[in-house]
Amino acid sequence: MTSVKINAKIKSSINQKIMSHQSVTQQITPKYIDSLQEKISDIKEQHDGKILILTHANPDGDAIGSAYGLYLGFKSLGLTPTVSCIDEVPTAFKFVDTKDTFTQTPNFNDFKNIVFVDCGDKKLTRFDKNHPEILSDQKFKINIDHHPSNDNFGDLNLVITNASSAAEIVYYLWKKMGVEMNSALATSLLLGIYTDTGGFVHQNTTPDSYTAAAELVELGGSVSKISQNVFRSNDLKQLKLWGKVLEELHVTDEGAAIVGVHKDDYLSLGATRQDLGGVIDLINSMPEVQYSVMLSEDEKGNVKASLRTRKDDVNVKAIAEKFGGGGHVKAAGFTVPQGHLKKEVKWKIVTDA
Amino acid sequence: MTSVKINAKIKSSINQKIMSHQSVTQQITPKYIDSLQEKISDIKEQHDGKILILTHANPDGDAIGSAYGLYLGFKSLGLTPTVSCIDEVPTAFKFVDTKDTFTQTPNFNDFKNIVFVDCGDKKLTRFDKNHPEILSDQKFKINIDHHPSNDNFGDLNLVITNASSAAEIVYYLWKKMGVEMNSALATSLLLGIYTDTGGFVHQNTTPDSYTAAAELVELGGSVSKISQNVFRSNDLKQLKLWGKVLEELHVTDEGAAIVGVHKDDYLSLGATRQDLGGVIDLINSMPEVQYSVMLSEDEKGNVKASLRTRKDDVNVKAIAEKFGGGGHVKAAGFTVPQGHLKKEVKWKIVTDA
Structure with a gap:
């Protein structure tokens, strides 16, 4: 039975x-x-x-x-x-x-x-x-x-x-x-x-x-x-900006691809922060990378972080939430208000306050 | 009748x-x-x-x-x-x-x-x-x-x-x-x-x-x-090379996007000429561009040209054929044997002979 x-x-x-x-x-x-x-x-x-x-x-x-x-x-x-x-x-x-x-x-x-x-x-x-x-x-x-x-x-x-x-x-x-x-x-x-x-x-x-x-x-x-x-419409200033970002790309020992973008990086090219759109996905195309982070200063004095992963066992939403952000498991982000980027060995966020 | x-x-x-x-x-x-x-x-x-x-x-x-x-x-x-x-x-x-x-x-x-x-x-x-x-x-x-x-x-x-x-x-x-x-x-x-x-x-x-x-x-x-x-597998040296190439990108008055890549550009990153694959398509994503040309020195002392266009009335095969090359109407190439690249205002090919 x-x-x-x-x-x-x-x-x-x-x-x-x-x-x-x-x-x-x-x-x-x-x-x-x-x-x-x-x-x-x-x-x-x-x-x-x-x-x-x-x-x-x-x-x-x-x-x-x-x-x-x-x-x-x-x-x-x-x-x-x-x-x-x-x-x-x-x-x-x-x-x-x-x-x-x-x-x-x-x-x-x-x-x-x-x-x-x-x-x-x-x-x-x-x-x-x-x-x-x-x-x-x-x-x-x-x-x-x-x-x-x-x-x-x-x-x-x-x-x-x-x-x-x-x-x-x-x-x-x-x-x-x-x-x-x-x-x-x-x-x-x-x-x-x-x-x-x-x-x-x-x-x-x-x-x-x-x-x-x-x-x-x-x-x-x-x-x-x-x-x-x-997907396929880029302009010269955007591609040059992508070039600048990619040249500065860094992969940590833990397998995180990290890059920082200063306000001047895009302003000097006549570009805007919006012109960075898409470059994080290109960065995240590296198979060996656990997740990718792009930190970028906006024009109002904040630092925005975009996170991406292609790994099944990595949850970038959880990372973003630790910093008060959110999003999806594979694509998330957060904002550090009144922050700016300072380059040391790695890029890190320094809060003004 | x-x-x-x-x-x-x-x-x-x-x-x-x-x-x-x-x-x-x-x-x-x-x-x-x-x-x-x-x-x-x-x-x-x-x-x-x-x-x-x-x-x-x-x-x-x-x-x-x-x-x-x-x-x-x-x-x-x-x-x-x-x-x-x-x-x-x-x-x-x-x-x-x-x-x-x-x-x-x-x-x-x-x-x-x-x-x-x-x-x-x-x-x-x-x-x-x-x-x-x-x-x-x-x-x-x-x-x-x-x-x-x-x-x-x-x-x-x-x-x-x-x-x-x-x-x-x-x-x-x-x-x-x-x-x-x-x-x-x-x-x-x-x-x-x-x-x-x-x-x-x-x-x-x-x-x-x-x-x-x-x-x-x-x-x-x-x-x-x-x-x-x-399409989505890049590695760090490749992305850094792409960055270098994109930063040097130039659009002529006639609307041609042109970039030149020296042997040292990739060798210094531990990359190869093959790591340039795909960057020409990114360059050719600019809607206002008539056609795109990437000139790159190979490791044997030749200059290879890759041409792309998205315009219906541009035939890059015809351009490539003028230089002894060939390919398709939208994607073509040619080789200048024993050449190297010299940067002046634009990139151009200088033959050793």
Whole structure:
């Protein structure tokens, strides 16, 4: 009898495994589609077709890509959507901006229906601080996301945690609903998939992600446009700054790659601290390194630290938290207010206070 | 009556267009499959299953990936294949090397049947110089390639010019033949697709390429393994060398990014000229640049030039040819024998002679 029990256990664990490997499209249920379609009809009839699409503050490629992918899809379904984010669209992602919709200051009174996209937490839009009503029962909240931290805070939730990106979910959603997708929509969604997978490289890139990419390229989406805008656009002062940083690179006996950047290092080249973006990932490309740290003085007299690791057993979030910072296990950061860098044998932070 | 003619013309041009957009799998005809299967039976019966797989000298990721993809497939079909290249397998691609097959010095007498893979020209293996018999009628030549320059030099040709890579062709070939593909085979073929598309970015990345990637990942292929080995593995001396190069970067009034590297620049860091690999692509990431040139002294007293462009209307192959070099429209190079670099206002080549 014992063996029967064990078999049942094994069977149930296999079933669970299969469940967690369900394709993105399988997780978009007919019930969900029906509810969303009903909602869309309601928005058309009762609310002049008005729907607000919000994404998280400090938007990345998936935030912008999925938001515009939703915008173009809702538009082709006959709605009048608005895209909004508390921060502006970063230059690298501006090429998908349709220029006829984006606002940092929506009039929330205009909208009964709000989509939260790529928001692992309902507070990530940061609009709720001054506009708590967006999270109240007065609003109907559609929640489309792929973060495991998402607690289904919406009234209609589509949270698929094994999707590479929110954009991948939006793609399979529109496909299932028969939405006509043009090349602009395809490129928006590709932007989300491409950036959240680190260019189809990170472990979250599933066969579904590649299949979505295949079909989006077929629809006229352009990955080369994305990569040129997002990853491959550097200018001379930036490359010279990277050169300066790389020349000063140091690996400690413990295997940490460390580099410090003075304010003058970038100011003397006519560059800004933002021009350092990306160099930490290049530094962290050394296989023998445990983790990488870039310390850089900002223009306001603080020292910012960026940490990266590729090692499974190193948690840079924990390191950053010791200094009052935070982030992810593989990428984190902290700030030392009113600090400056002094070079001794290694770079270290000296606090003014 | 004229309109009928015009219609016929339009129709034929449409047909032609459809032809040129045929999927890779459509271009692998039943006739080809029959001929190859017949050949495989013949090799088993008449030649102890022995087949030699050659790829081009100075092998890139597609050369190695497609060769090992063929090797593993032929093996599962019951043959005894050997992989050979006149140059050794570069370190970055060694992770797909099965270690039980590769040779730089095959005994050509052992092989009646030779596969040439990823060879845009029959002479690109460079074995023919000392072993002209490999191109003679004594050998049965199977030619699998994706370069438009390929003139169908084989006895059995599979040249599909809209495939991203030779590896993509091999994938669809094995799929069509029902070959069982394991994760090692899948990773080999992904290596070819990934490197020849610049990480799924270049214009040659078609929906077929993404579909192949989706299915190869499903079979256990690992893109993150590839990217870690191929693109994201740098060491300290290499990054410091890149830093030195980037600091010296110069953009001419005509929009050419130019940099020169002295022998001492790398020797003083304990690095080699090979450690410069990749930096030219970083340099060429500047959107405003027409083309990029890196001049570097090698250890034998020559100056090598690497040229890159991302502009549609710039042909760096033509520039390289003026100096006796060659390559592709977007990536080319040339060598100035017995030269060295002298820095004046710009970098230029001074010939000793």
